[in-house]
Amino acid sequence: MSTPVIEIRNLRKAYGDLQAVAGVSFDVAEGEVFGMLGPNGAGKTTTVEILEGLRIRDSGEVSVLGMDPATSGRDFKRLVGVQLQQVALYPRLRVHEVISLFGSFYEQQAETEDLIALMGLEDRRNARIAELSGGQAQRLSVALAVVNMPRLVFLDEPSTGMDPQARRNLWEIIEGFKAKGMTVVLTTHYMEEAERLCDRVAVMDHGRIIALDSPGALVRENFAEDAIEFVSNDGLSENDLGELAAVTSAASQGSAHSIFSSDIPRTMGSLIDLAQERGAPLEGMRVRHATLEDVFLKLTGRTLRD
């Protein structure tokens, strides 16, 4: 790997008594798509906003593109692209007007029409911002993040409010950024998004990074086993399931159960025996590999969207 685009050491930031970021360190390499995964309030946004130069850290070392975002001001902001959460742009302006407005802030700017095409907003070109759907507004805000053709772009939960189709379109666009050699820092709480897009993922909780690796490695490190999932209305408790043959862990949410097993056939056999003995139905049974969601649940005891 070449010199890192981003280097953070022991970053800390508190809001009053709340330690939002409690000692975070990581590097992001040139051309990498780096994901930050975690529930709301985990400290992802605060970390990213410090990297963007929008917030001032309490302590720690930060270098982005060889500069300190806190002190480099406009020289720094020229070079990075930023997408923020919950920005409601000028409601009475049209899509193409907003893109050219933001373009006018930079010496180097992409063609407005190219960006509109890239984001698939051609038929909304003349629509007012207030008339856009949540997904369209979100795509526009991603377009604005690359209006200066930056080497490094920060996307803070870019797929929020999108339907699954729009989300897949956005993923293709982000893969396009990567193909052009851009470095992308992405926060999300969709594990599928992180699994598909990210070269590496930092899992954050309570202001700390609790795991950092490629999505595949994170899963392998935490789960040598596959999962059996099924629905059963009653009669089977988490404890019962944990006692089954070759089971390493079990998790139940209501009537939906997941059990991780190092030997699927053995576990399956004992599960069926147990179900028959109890007269409990087993519905929608399937076997799957472990996912980042499972990793997150295992590491924090919570699901991502809690």
Next chain:
Amino acid sequence: MNAFLPLFRTNYRDFVRDRTALFWTIAFPVLFIGIFGIVLGRGDDGASYEVGLVIEDQSPQAATLGEVLAGFEALALTQGQRDAEIASLADGERRAVVVVPQGFGAAVAAGTPQPLQVHFDPSQQTTQQVVIPVLLRAFEVADRALTQTRPVVTADFRTLQSERLQVIDFIMPGLIAMSVMNGGVFGAIAMVSLRERRVLRRLSATPLPAWALVGADVTFRMVVVLVQTVLLVILAVLIGGVSVKVENLPALAGVAVLGGLAFVAIGFFLGAFAKTEQGFFPIAQVVTFPMLFLSGIFFPLDSMPDWIRPLVSAMPLTYLGDAMRQLMVGGAPVHSMALNLGVLTAFLVVFFGLAVRLFKYE
């Protein structure tokens, strides 16, 4: 900076596509001026006032008095019975009723005057200010006619201004000053709204310098203030019949911009205390509303009690209204022009400084 023009254009688009903003900054002042112009306009310059005359004395002296009164064009005389005329006064059909009592002629002949009775409603301002003085003047003329004396002490009244100002001339510059104030203070709502919708924060992530953002916004507000002022001056002339001092119009535009800048600065300052657009309105109202009534734009300052004077002196609209009135119609100065401009500049500098200090991107 090549972002200035796009930002200015953005302000313009945002403004002209916002019906509420258009209404309050353009339609509302136009309606206001229109209504005041129609109600108070110079149209009734040659108007006369209904006055009842009741003659209960059959003497030639009483008849002479009646003739003198009838000679005043400002008085539309109706002669009638006392009860009927008093009833008409109570109904509002007469401004005043003059009763010539029995024995008036005899008393005049004997040199022991018997007072006329004048009935009127003192709560009516025009009666107080116009009808009564005309009646007094008429009685004076009648007095000389009846006593055959010649006037000895006369006066030739010369006013400081070339024109005699009417209520409409007084009010119109005040209304324009009011529009400048509202355009400035409420114009700051655009910035509050950008902050509320986190656009300011988004802009702070770009290399756009803060001065370009504020500069384009303030420049746009000043264009709005100028358009408002020009439009309202034209309406004041066309509808209100106000005679405007044309040679002062460039200076009037300059004062409008200075006042506009001072009020935009105050608006920005107040904007620092509002998190949302909704929250800004009451704050701006609390500041602007008292100024409407206490800064002499509708009511002359000398009609106000002394204890309220310090408050009046602290209001920027007092100085803007006075400066605009002097320039537009040659109104009598309350303060010198230098003081007016100096105070407005001071408001601009102080509140812009405070606004910059309190400014937050979110």
